[in-house]
Amino acid sequence: MPKPRVVYWFRTDLRLHDSPALQAALDLKPECLYPIWTWDPHYVYRARVGPNRWQFLLDCQNDLSNAITKLNSKSKLFLIREAPQTLFPKLLKAWKITHLVFEKDTDAYARERDESVMEIAKEVGVEVIVKMGRTLYDPDELVKHNHNKPTMSISQVQNAGSKIGDIARPIPAPKSLPNPGDTKLDFEQEKPVADPDFNAKQREGKEGTYNKLSGPKGDFAVPTISELGLKKATTPHRGGETIALEMLDEIMANEDYTATFEKPKTAPTAFEPQATTLLSPHLHFGSLSCREFYWRVQDIVTAYKGKASQPPTSLTGQLLFRDMYFGAQASLGYSFAQTYNNSHCRFIPWHLPSKVDTTSSLITGSYLVDDSKAEEYFIRWREGRTGFPWIDALMRQLKAEGWIHHLGRHAVACFLTRGGCYVDWERGAEVFEEWLLDHETACNVGNWQWLSCTAFFTQFYRCYSPIAFPQKWDKEGAFVKRYVPELEKFSAKYIYEPWKAPIADQRGWGCMIKGDGSPGSTNGGKGKVYPKPMFDFPTQREICLRGMKNAYSIRLYGNDPKVLDGSWRKLFDDNAEGPTEGNDGLPGAMVDHEDATGEEENHEVPPSPKAQKKGGKEGSKKGHKRDATQGTLDGMVTRKRQK
DNA sequence: CGATTTGTTGGAGCA
């Protein structure tokens, strides 16, 4: 029997330490091993990925490629610029591959992709080996041991986990790697269809992801930001396994911190240094193994003389939440990431609801502007000019650095949804998806559902105040002053509500509180301005609470027939909060296939709020392409059957 | 079964 020729396909496991799948590849004792990456058009065009996360990904790839070369000077991470669905049929033949090995991925799209790749491999007689490695427990196993239901609470995860058994100890990094074989590519490159391109706005140069199979120099190198045409990153946080392991070492060196960590007690206002580990982006890209993290912490906790913290607030508890969200997503699939058709997400008639493609039941990536005020609130929230310094500082930090503290995420998420703007959580989740370095669909979606009280959490009367909450840690407002420098001279008394500062003080502190923070609102060239608050918070909080109480009493979930067909409106008063008016509008914000508007920027503000949906359709745009956020790649990659 | 407790991370007022 000939020796195996193996392709190891890296995805969200960009590391050498503790990779069960890589270990399985090496256990084959292959004649040659090709470590590869393929550019998935779902990531390039359909996921929302800002410059900071692109940079972090390229960092991870560079670091991994260098680490591979250190183990074998003939090897590296081979980046091949084509969609896996079209590349593999050709590549597996060209390189005479016998085995394809990769880490299991239970994200909704990834499952579909991997299914089709496995089918391809079968057709060309290549054996596929898949190993779980991304989470503490295999999400499918968690679900199985949770009575085949999505894991919706930490206790469910703990119960299911205890039935699965012990969490595996990490596997050491390999000490050597086999040579790759001949890397000739004697086939044509097939380019995916770039349209629609959700990431067009992330680019300033020419998009060159798919210019040549082996890259511009033909050496399979990690692409540069300029090759991909991307804007420059602004984050100080960098990727790669080397950095991740250094960070882990540094954190573990502080045994008190590691053993007594309690998430709710860490300060979201800390910035030098941050109060939490900042390892989440590494967990996302796999530059740090969650089992490595788990056992390093657990061993310190076991040996700790004092009183150690416990899950769920402890460091290991944080990993259990991650597993919980993966378990929920693994069970619910595409519907997990949206309200529509989601059996476990409560239906609330938020403003700015997602449009839904009637043929797929998936949200399209664009939304209905049912209310011009809500649209203004959303845009000001996104741009960090709400007039609430705590919220604005967080949103500016998020955009610039790609990371904010977990409690800061709570504050801005509550503010956008149930505790302020009454805007659909899906709007906020999309912004986080674009800007977060650590964006993980399962965790992001789960946390937005949590904070909006649509799943996982229900106590909507527990509402974060943008004024009182940050004072728990930062009375002086040092955090605000760091990210909203306009206010750097403001006294502690007014730092969280600067609109209350006397005009004379505002003048003395060199910043007037006026306008809405848009580029046009200045002080006529005389000093700085910071916007007035966009609403009275106590009033808005009351409106939201009333809306939530009402929606909760109606008790609809995303898969209720009344939600699916639009008759939910009959259950809400015409003057209830949200797009509730009338009894015969379109179902939710459902749109016909052809009516899906492509671009996020397409939202014309309606002349009068609530008027728009009366007519229903906004004019037919025949032949418009489909643009599902979480959707499949229909029409993007065409799989050619091999003879 | 109904009652009680618990749930990672609220706020205001008070001792």
Place this chain on the structure above:
DNA sequence: TTGCTCCAACAAATC
């Protein structure tokens, strides 16, 4: 400064 109750009140888990 910390810890307590109440606010107006959800729902799953547990007793």
